[in-house]
Amino acid sequence: MSDENGIALMQFPKEVLQRLQPDLVFKRHLNLGLRPRSLMKFDEYREVISVSNDDITCDNQVTQESNTIIVSTNTSKIGNSMVIKTDISLGVSEVDNNYSNQYAQIWPEVIVNRGRIGAPTDEEMIASRLIYEDFIAGRFVKQDELIINEVGIKKPEEDEINYDTEDVDEETINEIRDKYTFVLYAKINVYSREGPVYDHVHNSLMSALTKLQVPRVFIEEDSIDLKIPIKKSFNKKQTEKTKKTFNLKFDFKNMNKINLSNKISIASNYGVITTDPTILIETEERDDESMDIEKPELKKEKIMISDISSDIEEQSILSRISVSCNEDGYSSIRLVNGHSLDKVTVNDLKKVLEMAKLKQESLYNNLE
Amino acid sequence: MSIEFEEQQNLILPGDLLECEKNNKIIHILGQGIYLTYDNMLYHNNKLLATNAGIEQYKTIGSNNVCNIEYNSKRYIPQQGDYVIATVTNSYSTHFVCSIANFSNTVHLPYANFPQATKKNRPKYENGDLVYCRVKLLRKNLPAELECMDSETGNKDGFGILEAEAGRHSAVLNCSLAYCRELLFNDKEFLLLTKLVKNNLGFEVAIGVNGKIWICTKSLTETLCVYKILEACEKVNRSEHDGIIEKFVKEFIK
């Protein structure tokens, strides 16, 4: 067959057509009642195998440059290939009084590994920002929990650390107490990405949160009186001043478990797409007589897909909902109708909210 | 046209139901601003979609009913048969590349579309030259094609380079598309240009519906005067046009 421009009919192998016309391939699958690349049902989710632990990996003992103390990790395997690894690490910062009675923030960095280097992609930035906003909206960790309010002292000759410092009249300890706070960072690596990452990244972080713990803090007694001279100026009379310093040390044998103020929320995503009966592949050969029979009226069918999970689905489903909820209610809903024909209606939204709750129940135990 | 505008001011916004669809009138030809999607053709009984904000117009031309939405805009999208002022931006062995709207897709002006074109006879236009021409052909996947002649008769018909002769002064005014259309096609009712001539202003003018008006007079002050009048008249009511002409003529000529 050739059309009027004289372009001959071209045939593409399945893999090539998938990239050229993902929506065509997808809608053909839908007409057969299948999802491409996996034998999942329309309302099926990929299996999530999630392992969280509270092992501490402390990079600062290895290298001086990176001061990363990873206090909680989670590794999730989603489906057959996608792996997400979340590391929550700690930093220390001075307390801002305004923040002290509020909920803490987290500073996430999502990295989707796809064999490239350079500035973060839009997808990574969007996922990071969404997680940042979700963490605020979820109100999971109270700032109070992270503030360093007890400081131990270790005497040089003893192995024990004395945390009972209430009666120790030591200026330095009072200087530290309630003045410093832990800051949470999350580094989330996504390997062999398949489909939109945000919801799974969210779940992985939530799972890691359940294991979150912070070390107790102490100082060594012989470092208390350490003073470092600061030269103010070279030209004028050298006015030497000293600044008191102290080395905060972390006691990884004594960890404080952080109690979450709210239950972790579980995110899941859904998409809406309509079938296209005009591209129905006719399986039975028609007799010549049947040509006379009037064409049956074309009918579109709306299909709800849960857990958008492959490139084809990601590119052809543009109307999506992403819901994150816990037992007590929702913490975030994101509904975007990106396709003018396949639209998520209010009724679809209702259906999705029900499905999201069921999904939350089933995945919650798995993650915790 | 202006009377119609007064009588039925059907403001249409994107997504609205057309008045003539409401009254079940038959439409043969869809004009600007109305769109029939493939999806509506298949599933929604040819439901029409208004895509622009403007005034609905329903007319009978010959035996066809035409419906369109009249709207004003600044950016020109090529339509077959339109008269445009194009700027030459590049030239190749077979055609000039022209721009008819800033930063929009370029259009082509092949050497063959000039009167008395032969293989050796090629017009010597330089980059930046203004050419008055007509949109000959719109193709789905290729740039639009311009022509510099009436392709039925082969006559020059006033097309060609817009150039001020020695001692004359020319200028190009950018204005809105509907204003240009009105000046070009509705000269019987919209008498602005006639009024200018009545005020002893002699000038050459070429109006392209891509929002460009080229004017050429024998002195710089007159060019400026015509330019300012045309520019000012776009923003005001028709009843004030006489006053504006008087004001600028006084300012520049006398």
Added chain:
Amino acid sequence: MVSIKYSVLKNLDGSCEYTTANSKVITGVSGPLEPKQRHRLPLQSAIEVFIKPSHGVGPSTREVLMQDKLATALQSIIVTEKYPRELIQVNAQILSNPFDSFGSLQNDPFNEIVSSMIDLNSCFNSIFLSLIDANIALKSCYFSNLFTINDKNQVINITNVESLESLQSLSHKSIHLLVFEIEENKISNILLMDSKGTFHDDDIIKVIDAAQANTELEFKNIRSLIKEKVKDDYIWKV
């Protein structure tokens, strides 16, 4: 309360300045333009959205997320099939945000979300009028609402909250951005919904109802504004 000026930028195809009680944006739309080769799509137009924040150089992650939301929503509003291989460029400059003054975000981290939602809400409405001004073919109209539910379970329209102090004193339980599609002068569907915080099913219903009522009310003004604009466009005619 809301003041709208259209065609504020002369050299752009369409522009709009949108001022609410607490925020101000200026947006511009150009198109259809000639895109870079890599943005060229064979069957539809590419849509590019740029948002510049009220302070600092953007776009940071905050703006990238807003751009993404806008671009996906516009994808279904603009008749993209009408401009194949071309580009529609949308620019937004936030002129003022209630949380502009230094340190005003720090009362409550939740204000981070409120602040970007306020920007996004104004951008949505302003860009709609810019698109109308540029006469880009649209499939329908839309209107964006921003509501918050406070700890007393009251639904509050944020666009009407004037001072920073009253914004900060709202103890948000949840915040909802709802963009409705309007066809044939009636609300036909939700185009975008973005909810954050702690909320339940009945809160969603409450907010959707409030937003629908607000959209119907506000869109009357938008409609009469567009009527005025069309009249202005043909001022030399009558």
